[in-house]
Amino acid sequence: MTVPTKSAGASALPALVDSHCHVVFSTFEADLDAVAERWRAAGVVSLLHACVEPSQIAPIRALADRFPELRYSVGVHPLDTEHWDPTTQAVLRQAALDDERVVAIGELGLDLFRDSNLEGQLAVLRPQLDLAVELDLPVIIHCRDAAEPMVQELRQRQAEGRCPRGVMHCWGGTPQEMASFLELGLYISFSGTVTFPKAFETHACAQQVPADRYLVETDCPFLAPVPRRGKRNEPAFVASVASRVAELRGEPLGQVAADSTANAVRLFCLPMPTASNSV
Template sequence: MGEVLLPLIDSHCHIVFREFDDDLELVAERWRNAGVSALLHACVEPAEIPGIKALADQFPELRYSVGVHPLNPQDWRPNSIDVLREAATADKRVVAIGELGLDLFRATNLLEQLEILTAQLNLAEELQLPVIIHCRDAAAAMLELLEHRRIQGHQLTGVMHCWGGTPAEMESFLEFGLHISFSGTVTFPKAHETHQCARQVPANRYLVETDCPFLAPVPRRGKRNEPAMVRHVAERVAELRGETLEQVCIQTSANAALLFSLPYQAFV
């Protein structure tokens, strides 16, 4: 990874997953050696919250979100909003609501997903927290919902995580005030639209992430992903933007720290 440790923030990871059960301390050693000074752990369903909280106790550089993923409707209960609200207000290390959103690639239950999404967006607004949005093959529906909410006067901050849309879609989400986060997919040779998005996204509006254990970047594609590999994402984004790795590391870390109220200076 190199001797000079440039600051990096992995803005979306899932190290609570069982893929890390056997070697998490080694994984943490590698992310620290790679210069990853803060991580944002995304939540996909309420049952994960105690485990993620325990990880935040174990690793002081970790902050986390609480939420229900659009592909986990079976985990939504009548009291889910109360559970999420209680978790978010009980721990100052909860800095976002999500991973929420829409996924029409693996599911077709749009109305059910919209109901769960809307409830969580309302909670984020109530608590004045940013959202982490998963949106796969559902940009039109997501933009329609966000426009409807904007007309009604709702406020929104957050990030389009693991970006894989078109440049035109990106511009629309940017207009709603959202950030764009690039994962290992930006390193894939055929991800041409994602490459173009990385080139044209404003400097103060993008992040980098791993979404580990998924989507390991080139040159580790097909392997288990982990937070240290966010450096490969940053390297590819730097190439695409014609910038130095240092510029991308500093800019994306500052962007993530500002969006999610991360104590970035404490880790640099």
């Protein structure tokens, strides 16, 4: 997959992967080509587009046709459980089998911040975890105010030999919670929240996470990093996320870019970026 060459002024930029974005949303309809020009100019060589419910699969597939650096997931978000029915697992399975650009199952998980229907969310989560194991694909896990039940579910699966690999997306938990997910073999992904001045727990996690176990993402159009907080987020802004992680870790930006990109390539089996700007 070849990505258009960056401009001469951007040639020294490190290669970055936005490991979680949502550019299928209507907020990008008017200027997506310009948004793509900006992410390429910022050094973003690959994007992982998350899916929140089955009706998004065809539009996201069309975006992958349009932007060759884009890979995507298929899944149902914990706040979209109304989109799950007895046929949904088969729909997700077929979508993944039909397109090798599907590199993950999700965005799945638990969210007890916005909803309290834990049993309903588990009923949607479990068949997706099963599907990921069946297809040998990683999972993209949304977990908000639900670390304890998520760890419990995954530990049980690990004991039974059926816990998929994956990533804790848009990490906002504590270092102690992060340690539990790291023990389960999961990666930790940092979004624009790591740039927020009072996100002390997230800052500590970025400092403590092992170099071979973290990713960077935007979760755009949400959670734009400082100094764009409150505005529409976009994949180019993952550079700001990486820069803040580098500051927190006391490392050069190039090191954080290299580590996070290598980790994303390994987790999602992405083509490896090269000096010629192809991925």
